[in-house]
Amino acid sequence: MCKLNDNYLKLQGRYLFASIAKKVANFKKSNPHKKIISLGIGDVTQPLAPVIIEALHSSVDEMGHKDTFKGYAPEFGYEFLKNAIIKGDYNSRGVDISIDEVFINDGINADAGNIQELFSVDNKIAVCDPVYPVYVDSNVMAGRTGTYDKDAQRWSEVIYMSCTPDNNFVPDIPEENPDIIYLCFPNNPTGTTVTKDQLQLLVDYANKVEAVIVYDGAYEAYISEDNVCHTIYECDGAKNCAVELKSFSKKAGFTGLRLGYTIVPKELKCSGVSLNRLWARRYGTKYNGTPYIVQRAGEAVYSETGKEQIKKQIDYYKNNAKIILEGLKSAGYSVYGGVNAPYVWLKTPNNMTSWDFFYYLLEKANIVGTPGSGFGPMGEGYFRLTAFGTYENTVEAVERIKKL
Amino acid sequence: MCKLNDNYLKLQGRYLFASIAKKVANFKKSNPHKKIISLGIGDVTQPLAPVIIEALHSSVDEMGHKDTFKGYAPEFGYEFLKNAIIKGDYNSRGVDISIDEVFINDGINADAGNIQELFSVDNKIAVCDPVYPVYVDSNVMAGRTGTYDKDAQRWSEVIYMSCTPDNNFVPDIPEENPDIIYLCFPNNPTGTTVTKDQLQLLVDYANKVEAVIVYDGAYEAYISEDNVCHTIYECDGAKNCAVELKSFSKKAGFTGLRLGYTIVPKELKCSGVSLNRLWARRYGTKYNGTPYIVQRAGEAVYSETGKEQIKKQIDYYKNNAKIILEGLKSAGYSVYGGVNAPYVWLKTPNNMTSWDFFYYLLEKANIVGTPGSGFGPMGEGYFRLTAFGTYENTVEAVERIKKL
Known part of the structure; x- marks a missing residue:
C-alpha cells in the first residue's frame, strides 16, 4: 500500500503567490470594471529586447x-x-x-x-x-x-x-x-x-x-x-x-x-x-x-547590443522603483530598499497587519501588492511593492496611494 | 557542519547515456576520420515540422x-x-x-x-x-x-x-x-x-x-x-x-x-x-x-496541419524501425520490439555481453547502440537500436551490420 510523504501535509496554506492570485481573481470577478494595477508578484512587463527576439x-x-x-x-x-x-x-x-x-x-x-x-x-x-x-x-x-x-x-x-x-x-x-x-x-x-x-x-x-x-x-x-x-x-x-x-x-x-x-x-x-x-x-x-x-x-x-538594450530595460524598472520610493516617502510612509533591487518594502500605516493593508490597498486603490507577513513573521506590518509595472501604471499607482 | 545526503554515494557509476557519450567521444578522438552512425541515445534527427516553426x-x-x-x-x-x-x-x-x-x-x-x-x-x-x-x-x-x-x-x-x-x-x-x-x-x-x-x-x-x-x-x-x-x-x-x-x-x-x-x-x-x-x-x-x-x-x-505533418515524421521513424527489424532478422539476429515503438531490441550474437557487443559494433561497424545491461541485469546479452536516425544512416547502419 502506497504511503504518503507526510512532510507535505505540514506545509502551511497555499503557496503565497498562488494564494494572492486567487484573491485577486475573486476581486476581479466581483469588480469587473475596476482597473487593477499589480505591483504584487515580481513579474516583468516590458517586452523582450530586440536582440533577444x-x-x-x-x-x-x-x-x-x-x-x-x-x-x-x-x-x-x-x-x-x-x-x-x-x-x-x-x-x-x-x-x-x-x-x-x-x-x-x-x-x-x-x-x-x-x-x-x-x-x-x-x-x-x-x-x-x-x-x-x-x-x-x-x-x-x-x-x-x-x-x-x-x-x-x-x-x-x-x-x-x-x-x-x-x-x-x-x-x-x-x-x-x-x-x-x-x-x-x-x-x-x-x-x-x-x-x-x-x-x-x-x-x-x-x-x-x-x-x-x-x-x-x-x-x-x-x-x-x-x-x-x-x-x-x-x-x-x-x-x-x-x-x-x-x-x-x-x-x-x-x-x-x-x-x-x-x-x-x-x-x-x-x-x-x-x-x-x-x-x-x-x-x-x-x-x-x-x-x-x-x-x-x-x-x-x-x-554588446544586448548589454545596451538590457541596460535600458533595467534603468526603466529602476526609475519605477525611484518613483515608488520617493512617492511613498512624500506621502509619509517609512520605506526601504528600492536602490539596489526592484522591490520597495514599506511599513504599513497605523500598525495595520500586512493582510489588512493588502485588502485595504486592493479595495480602496485597486492596487495589488504582497503582504510582508507572507514572507515570515518579521515581515508582519510590512508590505512589498515591485518596480516591474509599466511606468504609466507605476505613476498612477503611486498617485492613488498618495490620495488614500 | 553540513552533512551529505549519503544516498547519492550509493549511485552506481555514471548515468548510462552520459557514460556512452564519453566512450564515443574517446573513440572519435582516436578515429577522427571514421563516420560514426549513432543509433544509441533516443534523440530525434528530423527538424521540427513547419507548423511548429x-x-x-x-x-x-x-x-x-x-x-x-x-x-x-x-x-x-x-x-x-x-x-x-x-x-x-x-x-x-x-x-x-x-x-x-x-x-x-x-x-x-x-x-x-x-x-x-x-x-x-x-x-x-x-x-x-x-x-x-x-x-x-x-x-x-x-x-x-x-x-x-x-x-x-x-x-x-x-x-x-x-x-x-x-x-x-x-x-x-x-x-x-x-x-x-x-x-x-x-x-x-x-x-x-x-x-x-x-x-x-x-x-x-x-x-x-x-x-x-x-x-x-x-x-x-x-x-x-x-x-x-x-x-x-x-x-x-x-x-x-x-x-x-x-x-x-x-x-x-x-x-x-x-x-x-x-x-x-x-x-x-x-x-x-x-x-x-x-x-x-x-x-x-x-x-x-x-x-x-x-x-x-x-x-x-x-x-489539423500539425497532425498531418507529425504523422509523416512518425511514419518516417517507423519505417526506419522496420528497416532495422527486417535487416537484422535477415542477418540472423533475434529481434524484438520495433512495431509499436521506435526501439529495436536484439539478442547479441554468440552470447557476447552487451558491452562487448557495444565495443564490437563501435569498432567494427562504427555504429553506436545502447548496451542492454545498462538497463538492468535482464538486459544483459541484449542491445538497443533506435529508429531515430536519418533514413540514409539507418539503411547504411543495417548494411554495415549485415556485413559483419
Missing part, C-alpha cells in the same frame, strides 16, 4: 532545417552560453569560474528548491526572516524543518535571522550554528542588500562552522551602489562554502522564457565529497536540459 | 511587443495547451480528463524523477527489468532502494519484474506486493508493449494492493496495433491508481525544445490524501512554468 527567430529557423536542427542539449548547457556567462558575469568582476562549474537551468526556482536534495535530512537550515518562501517550503517537503508553531509562525528546526530596520536588514550571525544558510542579496522581499564587507563576514562565518551557503543572486542586475558584490565569489573563501543561483528573469525579462544558472565550485565539499560532482549527477538524472532556442536568447543578452 | 515564430513576435508579451506562465500550464491535450490525447480515446488534472512540464524526465517525492521513503518500488535508469536512480537518491548487490546488479529493496522473450516482455505480477509500480509502454528499452487486456490486469493488481502506478507513455505516438492502450486511462479503474507521464520529445521531435505533461487524476489517493493537490503544491513551489513559446509550439502539434 532576433536570437530567438534565428535559432527557431535552425530548428526547422535538418542540417541545423538541435536535439537534446548538452546535459549541463551549451558551451556558447556558459562561456558568455563566465566572461560577462564573472571574469568581468575578477572572478575565475571554470566551465564545468556552470549548470544552465530553466530559472532559479527549481534549483533553489532542489539543491537541498544533496544534503542529509539531519541538517539544520538558516533563513532570513522575512524570506522568499521556496527555501523553507522545499525543506519542509524534505522533512528538515521540524514542527510548525502557528502562534510564533516558525518551524522548530529552522534558524531564523531577523532582517528589520533595527539591524538595517543585515542578518546577524545566528546564536546556533546552522548547516545550510540561504541568503538572497539584493534581497527579495525587502529590496535591501548588504555591503561586500558585510557579506564577507557571513562567508567567513560559513567557512568557520563548515556550513554551505545557498546564495540567490536573482536581482544582481539592479545593483546601483559600488560596495555591493555582484557575485558572492567576490568574497574571499566563498568558493569553499557557497553555491550561487542566478537568473535571466529579472535581468533580461525572461520570466516567461525561463533561463538561469547555478554555480557549484569544485572546491566546495560537504562530508569530504565534491558537491559539483553530485550536482552533475542530479542534473544528468533528473533534468533534460534547457531549450536550445532559450540558451541562444541568453547568449544574446551578453552581446 | 510557424507557431514558434509567431509567439516569439508576441514576446517582443508590450501588448502581447507574456511573463510567468500560469503555474500548471496555459489553458490553450491543456485543452488541446485533453481533446487530442484523451477525449479522442473516450477518456475524460479535467483541466486541473493536467500539469504542463518541460519533458518527462524531471517529473519521472520527481514524482517519488510525494511518497514516503518507506515505500517499496517495483520496476521492469530491463528498465529506463531514471526511475531507479531517483529512488536511490531518495534512499528508497536499500543496498546494491554488485554481483546480482540489484538493489535489496527494489522489486524487479523481468521482461524477457520468455514472458513475451509482459511483466508478471510480482510475488511481493510493491507500493509504487513504474511502467513504460510502449517500452523503453525493449520496444515491446502490452495489450489492453494485459495492462488491465496490472491496473487491477495495483488497485487491489493499493499501489500507485507511474505510467510513462513517452512512445505512445508509435503505437501501430489496435489492441494497445494509448493512455492507461483506457483501463477501468486506472484513475484510482495511476499517474501518467507524456512527452512531445518523440511524438513531435521536441527533444531540444522540451515539453511534456503529467496527468494526476483527482480520484487518485494515497494515505487518504489526493495526490493531485500535493502535486499541484510541488509544482507551485518548485517549478516556474514552461516557456510560453514552447507551449504554443505544443498547441500547434494538435492542429
Whole structure:
C-alpha cells in the first residue's frame, strides 16, 4: 500500500503567490470594471529586447532545417552560453569560474528548491526572516524543518535571522550554528542588500562552522551602489562554502522564457565529497536540459547590443522603483530598499497587519501588492511593492496611494 | 557542519547515456576520420515540422511587443495547451480528463524523477527489468532502494519484474506486493508493449494492493496495433491508481525544445490524501512554468496541419524501425520490439555481453547502440537500436551490420 510523504501535509496554506492570485481573481470577478494595477508578484512587463527576439527567430529557423536542427542539449548547457556567462558575469568582476562549474537551468526556482536534495535530512537550515518562501517550503517537503508553531509562525528546526530596520536588514550571525544558510542579496522581499564587507563576514562565518551557503543572486542586475558584490565569489573563501543561483528573469525579462544558472565550485565539499560532482549527477538524472532556442536568447543578452538594450530595460524598472520610493516617502510612509533591487518594502500605516493593508490597498486603490507577513513573521506590518509595472501604471499607482 | 545526503554515494557509476557519450567521444578522438552512425541515445534527427516553426515564430513576435508579451506562465500550464491535450490525447480515446488534472512540464524526465517525492521513503518500488535508469536512480537518491548487490546488479529493496522473450516482455505480477509500480509502454528499452487486456490486469493488481502506478507513455505516438492502450486511462479503474507521464520529445521531435505533461487524476489517493493537490503544491513551489513559446509550439502539434505533418515524421521513424527489424532478422539476429515503438531490441550474437557487443559494433561497424545491461541485469546479452536516425544512416547502419 502506497504511503504518503507526510512532510507535505505540514506545509502551511497555499503557496503565497498562488494564494494572492486567487484573491485577486475573486476581486476581479466581483469588480469587473475596476482597473487593477499589480505591483504584487515580481513579474516583468516590458517586452523582450530586440536582440533577444532576433536570437530567438534565428535559432527557431535552425530548428526547422535538418542540417541545423538541435536535439537534446548538452546535459549541463551549451558551451556558447556558459562561456558568455563566465566572461560577462564573472571574469568581468575578477572572478575565475571554470566551465564545468556552470549548470544552465530553466530559472532559479527549481534549483533553489532542489539543491537541498544533496544534503542529509539531519541538517539544520538558516533563513532570513522575512524570506522568499521556496527555501523553507522545499525543506519542509524534505522533512528538515521540524514542527510548525502557528502562534510564533516558525518551524522548530529552522534558524531564523531577523532582517528589520533595527539591524538595517543585515542578518546577524545566528546564536546556533546552522548547516545550510540561504541568503538572497539584493534581497527579495525587502529590496535591501548588504555591503561586500558585510557579506564577507557571513562567508567567513560559513567557512568557520563548515556550513554551505545557498546564495540567490536573482536581482544582481539592479545593483546601483559600488560596495555591493555582484557575485558572492567576490568574497574571499566563498568558493569553499557557497553555491550561487542566478537568473535571466529579472535581468533580461525572461520570466516567461525561463533561463538561469547555478554555480557549484569544485572546491566546495560537504562530508569530504565534491558537491559539483553530485550536482552533475542530479542534473544528468533528473533534468533534460534547457531549450536550445532559450540558451541562444541568453547568449544574446551578453552581446554588446544586448548589454545596451538590457541596460535600458533595467534603468526603466529602476526609475519605477525611484518613483515608488520617493512617492511613498512624500506621502509619509517609512520605506526601504528600492536602490539596489526592484522591490520597495514599506511599513504599513497605523500598525495595520500586512493582510489588512493588502485588502485595504486592493479595495480602496485597486492596487495589488504582497503582504510582508507572507514572507515570515518579521515581515508582519510590512508590505512589498515591485518596480516591474509599466511606468504609466507605476505613476498612477503611486498617485492613488498618495490620495488614500 | 553540513552533512551529505549519503544516498547519492550509493549511485552506481555514471548515468548510462552520459557514460556512452564519453566512450564515443574517446573513440572519435582516436578515429577522427571514421563516420560514426549513432543509433544509441533516443534523440530525434528530423527538424521540427513547419507548423511548429510557424507557431514558434509567431509567439516569439508576441514576446517582443508590450501588448502581447507574456511573463510567468500560469503555474500548471496555459489553458490553450491543456485543452488541446485533453481533446487530442484523451477525449479522442473516450477518456475524460479535467483541466486541473493536467500539469504542463518541460519533458518527462524531471517529473519521472520527481514524482517519488510525494511518497514516503518507506515505500517499496517495483520496476521492469530491463528498465529506463531514471526511475531507479531517483529512488536511490531518495534512499528508497536499500543496498546494491554488485554481483546480482540489484538493489535489496527494489522489486524487479523481468521482461524477457520468455514472458513475451509482459511483466508478471510480482510475488511481493510493491507500493509504487513504474511502467513504460510502449517500452523503453525493449520496444515491446502490452495489450489492453494485459495492462488491465496490472491496473487491477495495483488497485487491489493499493499501489500507485507511474505510467510513462513517452512512445505512445508509435503505437501501430489496435489492441494497445494509448493512455492507461483506457483501463477501468486506472484513475484510482495511476499517474501518467507524456512527452512531445518523440511524438513531435521536441527533444531540444522540451515539453511534456503529467496527468494526476483527482480520484487518485494515497494515505487518504489526493495526490493531485500535493502535486499541484510541488509544482507551485518548485517549478516556474514552461516557456510560453514552447507551449504554443505544443498547441500547434494538435492542429489539423500539425497532425498531418507529425504523422509523416512518425511514419518516417517507423519505417526506419522496420528497416532495422527486417535487416537484422535477415542477418540472423533475434529481434524484438520495433512495431509499436521506435526501439529495436536484439539478442547479441554468440552470447557476447552487451558491452562487448557495444565495443564490437563501435569498432567494427562504427555504429553506436545502447548496451542492454545498462538497463538492468535482464538486459544483459541484449542491445538497443533506435529508429531515430536519418533514413540514409539507418539503411547504411543495417548494411554495415549485415556485413559483419
